[in-house]
Amino acid sequence: METYQINTFDLKQIEPDPPKMTIMGAISFDSQGNIYLGFYHKYVSLDLNYNLRWKYDTQDEDISFRSTPAIDEETGRLYVGTKANEKSKFIAINLSDGSLAWAYDTGKDVYSSPSLKNGMLYFGSEAMKLHVLTIDGNLVYDINFEEDFTWASPIIDSQGILYMGGMRGFVFAVDIN
Numbered sequence: 001m002e003t004y005q006i007n008t009f010d011l012k013q014i015e016p017d018p019p020k021m022t023i024m025g026a027i028s029f030d031s032q033g034n035i036y037l038g039f040y041h042k043y044v045s046l047d048l049n050y051n052l053r054w055k056y057d058t059q060d061e062d063i064s065f066r067s068t069p070a071i072d073e074e075t076g077r078l079y080v081g082t083k084a085n086e087k088s089k090f091i092a093i094n095l096s097d098g099s100l101a102w103a104y105d106t107g108k109d110v111y112s113s114p115s116l117k118n119g120m121l122y123f124g125s126e127a128m129k130l131h132v133l134t135i136d137g138n139l140v141y142d143i144n145f146e147e148d149f150t151w152a153s154p155i156i157d158s159q160g161i162l163y164m165g166g167m168r169g170f171v172f173a174v175d176i177n
Contacts, residue, residue: 009046009050011039011044013052014044014052014055015039015040015042026067026068026069026113028068028069028071028078029071030071030073030095031073033047033048034046034047034048034053034095035047035048035050036069036071036078038064038065038066038069038080039065040061040064041057041058041059041060041061041062041063041064041065042055042056042057042058043055043056043065043078043080043093043098044056044098045095045098053098054097054098055098056093056098056099056100058082060084060087062084062085062087063082063083063084063087063088063089064082064083064084065080065081065082065083066081066082066083066109066110066111067080067081067110067111067112067113067114067123067153068080068113068153069113069114070113070114070115070116070121071095072116072135073095075135076094076095076096077092077093077094077095077101077135078092078093078095079091079092079114079116079121079135080093080114081106081109081110081111081112081114081123081125082109082110083109083110083111084109085108085109086107086108088105088106088107088108088109088110088125088126089103089104089105089106089110090103090104090106090110090114090121090123090125090131090133091103091104092135092137101137102136102137103137104131104133104137104139106125106127106131107125107127108125108126108127109125109126109150110123110124110125110126111126111150111151112124112125112149112150112151112152112153112154113153114153114154115153115154115155115156115162116135117156117160117176119134119135120132120133120134120135120140120176121133121134121135122154122156122162122176123153123154124149124150124152124153124154124164125150126148126150128144128145128146128147128148128149129142129143129144129145130142130143130145130154130162130164130174132176143174145166145172147166147167147168147170147172148166148167148168149164149165149166149167149172150167151167152164152165152166152167156176159177160175160176160177161173161174161175161176162174162175162176
């Protein structure tokens, strides 16, 4: 029988008295091994030794993070959606210091993990839309699907076809070229 070493890091070292400590958003890493994770209404970055690099706080207890972020080291930003009903946003956080670079109001929850291709961000929202933004947070266009794909994350193939699954068994393919 093999044994494995399991290391744990208690987030209460960062947030001593949290109202909730569920890690809803996925954990991500950059090329330097820095760790990025969202919990409750905060996003944090830790170094390889679990030391806090920075903490971003939305200052709104109704907001939570649910998706895996897109990390773009070229722009130095982390891109992620929030869940906050009509106050939901898609945001960009600066990797260097955890400051907010920009926020885009989606009006509905974003559980979808974004895809990044050719300087554009693609993600779905509970508004039944595929949103396309520039890396600076400007809306390029959105597509109404009349289908719920709240949980689906888009993926883009080498031909520039974006694929996304729907809640009722549909798969959507959109040529983004």
